[in-house]
Amino acid sequence: MGQTARVSAIAWTAAGSLVAWLWLLLCQGFFWRTDVRLPPRTEPDTWPSVCVVVPARDEATVLPASLPSLLAQDYPGRAEVFLVDDGSTDGTGALARELARRHGGLPLTVDSPGEPPPGWTGKLWAVRHGIGLARAREPEYLLLTDADIAHAPDSLRALVAAARTGGFDVVSQMARLRVQSRWERLVVPAFVYFFAQLYPFRRIGRRGARTAAAAGGCVLLRADAAERARIPEAVRHAVIDDVALARAVREAGGRLWLGLADRVDSVRPYPRLHDLWRMVARSAYAQLRHSPLLLAGTVAGLALVYLVPPVAFVAGAAAGDTAAAVLGLSAWLVMAGTYLPMLRYYGVAAWFAVLLPFTAFLYLLMTVDSAVQHYRGRGAAWKGRTYARPDAVPDEG
Known part of the structure; x- marks a missing residue:
């Protein structure tokens, strides 16, 4: 009975993730499309300085x-x-x-x-x-x-x-x-x-x-x-x-x-994960306005949207819970489908789309690390200059 309830909970969670992905697909400004380039233009008669x-x-x-x-x-x-x-x-x-x-x-x-x-x-x-x-x-x-x-x-x-x-x-x-x-x-x-x-x-x-x-x-x-x-x-x-x-x-x-x-x-x-980690973690918690509540919500949201689909698929398949497996796989496929245009834009192989949950997990860890560094009082260091203020972190470049 406990196993049935546990599997049922996985199926419901996977259903929530699929609903979230359908909303992102259709209602979040078609963010996944990569055809937003410089708008149509005509050259002016006089060029400004x-x-x-x-x-x-x-x-x-x-x-x-x-x-x-x-x-x-x-x-x-x-x-x-x-x-x-x-x-x-x-x-x-x-x-x-x-x-x-x-x-x-x-x-x-x-x-x-x-x-x-x-x-x-x-x-x-x-x-x-x-x-x-x-x-x-x-x-x-x-x-x-x-x-x-x-x-x-x-x-x-x-x-x-x-x-x-x-x-x-x-x-x-x-x-x-x-x-x-x-x-x-x-x-x-x-x-x-x-x-x-x-x-x-x-x-x-x-x-x-x-x-x-x-x-x-x-x-x-x-x-x-x-x-x-x-x-x-x-x-x-x-x-x-x-x-x-x-x-x-x-x-x-x-x-x-x-x-x-x-x-x-x-x-x-x-070239290294460390370099990318530093780029993201330096400002990730600031993006959340240094709010523990927003951090908790972000971690929960990333887990529901990006991590639940593959976990539900694997757990459902292993436990014989067809609903959980199908719902998890459906959410994973929608996720991967929305990522494909960006991979094509960058010339990266399409199979990287199935790794998006793993990449999202890395970003989750980077965000948590950003918060940890903030509460340790280390500030943000960039090119030999340390910024003690949490709202004075330098941008890359």
Whole structure:
């Protein structure tokens, strides 16, 4: 009798997971689709001026693959690049000047703001300094891009044309991350998949939408919208600064667009699980606003949605509980089906879709570890700089 009740409980739990997946499939902004790319655009008769702001701290290893792509932008209007050296110790600033001398292209200014004051992350302090330098040129648009992002030659042109055509104050592209190592193939597509699940791209671009998000590696921002939203001062405490920036612009009346990139790529490698773990765990608990209640709910939700299906299938098959096995397998198949488009986008083998429960379990552990580190008072360390404040964690790049 106890075994029957236990198996029945598994079947009911699997049914709950299947219902959750059907709701995600149909009612969560079709987050699983990967066809949200730059919207249709027409090129303007007169191209507005643009200043590109690149915060950089100890980026000498990636700059040769990224900075020349910015300097080589095929942009018909006036554009220049401001690289802000955030206290680098590896010669980032000198290397940037050498790359500009070697490759030519857009004008490059390299400057440093010094150490950030209390309450500022190094990245946002560098962004503030770069925007201050740019405003002297009175640009109509600012392109905020990370030092590890490589742009196709027409990237800036396409971003500006899309912003002008659609009337957007923010046009942001989720840069395609590197997926060369085994761990990158397992973890990276899921990172973007989970982000899209939280912030469905289709909803962000709608007028009056509540969902607001951006991808910090590539954010084209109208300069006057930045002033209205007090960027970056208004988000200087934000852990997830790109999402906070989008919310601030939305609250100031701006329009947003976010989608996947075709020719904007991150060149930063994450070859080991440790590297990916550190990237996620550094800000995972901050995403939950350092709330134990939200942490418990997130762990329970991840377990129900991602872990229950394979467990129910295996347990049901072993115990002869057909209902549990069928319901668990059905939920697992729906889950894998929603993941396939992201795997295709990244060029990763389709069979990785069946491993999504395992990947989700890794993310669950990363989130719990993020909370553990927070309560141990270790703060967040990044590139030799430690942030004691839980709301002052630096973003990658």
